[in-house]
Amino acid sequence: MELSKRQQEIIEIVKADGPITGENIAERLSLTRATLRPDLAILTMAGFLEARPRVGYFFTGKTGSELLSEKIKKFKVHEFQQVPIVIKENVSVYDAISTMFLEDVGTLFVLNEKGCLSGVLSRKDLLRASMGQQDLNSIAVHIIMTRMPNINVCQKDDLLLDAAQQLINKEIDGLPVVKEGEEGLVVIGRITKTTITKVFVELAIDSHV
Numbered sequence: 001m002e003l004s005k006r007q008q009e010i011i012e013i014v015k016a017d018g019p020i021t022g023e024n025i026a027e028r029l030s031l032t033r034a035t036l037r038p039d040l041a042i043l044t045m046a047g048f049l050e051a052r053p054r055v056g057y058f059f060t061g062k063t064g065s066e067l068l069s070e071k072i073k074k075f076k077v078h079e080f081q082q083v084p085i086v087i088k089e090n091v092s093v094y095d096a097i098s099t100m101f102l103e104d105v106g107t108l109f110v111l112n113e114k115g116c117l118s119g120v121l122s123r124k125d126l127l128r129a130s131m132g133q134q135d136l137n138s139i140a141v142h143i144i145m146t147r148m149p150n151i152n153v154c155q156k157d158d159l160l161l162d163a164a165q166q167l168i169n170k171e172i173d174g175l176p177v178v179k180e181g182e183e184g185l186v187v188i189g190r191i192t193k194t195t196i197t198k199v200f201v202e203l204a205i206d207s208h209v
Contacts, residue, residue, distance in 0.1 A: 011049070018056065044057075085190070107172070117151065155179065
């Protein structure tokens with residue numbers, strides 16, 4: 001984030017003389033405590049300063065990039081997961097292609113008769129199936145899908161950074177977010193490369209506000 005001139009002055013004062021009370025900082029800047037309160041709140045919430053009751057403010061010693069890195073490392077999957085696009089095992093390849101096109105996604109999650117995750121379909125899977133001379137209406141997706149246990153998954157409390165690492169390492173477009181059910185893994189969300197990209201773009205924008 002870009003700091004205002006006053007916020008930069010506050011940080012320099014706290015660096016030099018911290019811990020220091022808000023009243024003393026205000027006095028140094030010839031301002032009232034009320035005028036200074038929003039700036040102190042911003043600097044504290046952003047992590048540049050820490051406040052201790054009856055002691056005052058002190059400088060954390062962290063740079064903007066360090067604070068941004070710490071923030072990223074705390075993100076959890078459930079904060080950013082999207083609604084999963086699922087289909088049944090007996091759906092035809094043709095219908096799967098239509099669903100992928102209409103929903104504008106790169107990955108479909110396949111459910112068995114118990115409603116649990118049994119497979120994943122990627123664009124590559126569907127493209128490969130459509131290159132032959134076969135009738136796509138007569139081929140069920142369970143014939144061409146990637147099956148368990150060869151499916152990469154994540155859970156809602158996993159770190160988003162770990163999910164992103166899976167996407168990179170496995171060279172896949174999306175991960176199902178799952179939870180343990182009585183009959184198997186239940187799909188409750190999805191994390192995709194697009195999700196990760198949006199998070200980093202929003203962070204970059206916020207850091208310059």
